[in-house]
Amino acid sequence: xxxxxxxxxxxxxxxxxxxxxxxxxxxxxxxxxxxxxxxxxxxxxxxxxxxxxxxxxxxxxxxxxxxxxxxxxxxxxxxxxxxxxxxxxxxxxxxxxxxxxxxxxxxxxxxxxxxxxxxxxxxxxxxxxxxxxxxxxxxxxxxxxxxxxxxxxxxxxxxxxxxxxxxxxxxxxxxxxxxxxx
Numbered sequence: 228x229x230x231x232x233x234x235x236x237x238x239x240x241x242x243x244x245x246x247x248x249x250x251x252x253x254x255x256x257x258x259x260x261x262x263x264x265x266x267x268x269x270x271x272x273x274x275x276x277x278x279x280x281x282x283x284x285x286x287x288x289x290x291x292x293x294x295x296x297x298x299x300x301x302x303x304x305x306x307x308x309x310x311x312x313x314x315x316x317x318x319x320x321x322x323x324x325x326x327x328x329x330x331x332x333x334x335x336x337x338x339x340x341x342x343x344x345x346x347x348x349x350x351x352x353x354x355x356x357x358x359x360x361x362x363x364x365x366x367x368x369x370x371x372x373x374x375x376x377x378x379x380x381x382x383x384x385x386x387x388x389x390x391x392x393x394x395x396x397x398x399x400x401x402x403x404x405x406x407x408x409x
Contacts, residue, residue, distance in 0.1 A: 280337065
């Protein structure tokens with residue numbers, strides 16, 4: 228019902244009275260967003276390797292990398308990967324470990340690694356890069372050319388090749404237990 232239909236149905240004289248009684252609580256608004264699938268639409272999953280030895284030994288507390296986000300072509304060891312502006316178009320800063328490197332092979336050979344999946348929210352530009360392909364990715368790369376990486380230098384200062392590849396991200400499908408897929 229519209230506000231005016233609800234007003235008439237409740238017998239209120241003014242729409243302000245109806246608005247007062249029909250006030251939306253934060254819980255109701257959150258439920259509406261959840262039911263609309265708003266948050267799931269902008270969330271993707273990426274694999275992360277967790278070095279349990281670094282955590283157990285205390286090396287992680289001393290600054291040793293303990294999370295390694297799988298970018299497809301390499302790993303990112305930046306602890307706050309979810310907040311990095313370059314995560315969808317990796318600038319290959321000091322936190323980047325190429326998959327074909329000895330360091331990457333040593334990481335993958337560790338026996339106490341735990342493979343996990345992490346859900347990350349995407350910005351509108353990142354969402355477009357995932358869904359629309361190379362043209363959107365090129366726009367994202369252009370926008371980030373002068374944005375510093377977590378290590379400090381900008382992609383322009385790192386003198387990166389013009390072409391970049393997308394992260395291997397997977398859609399998150401959350402459903403209720405026992406319900407059929409939509």
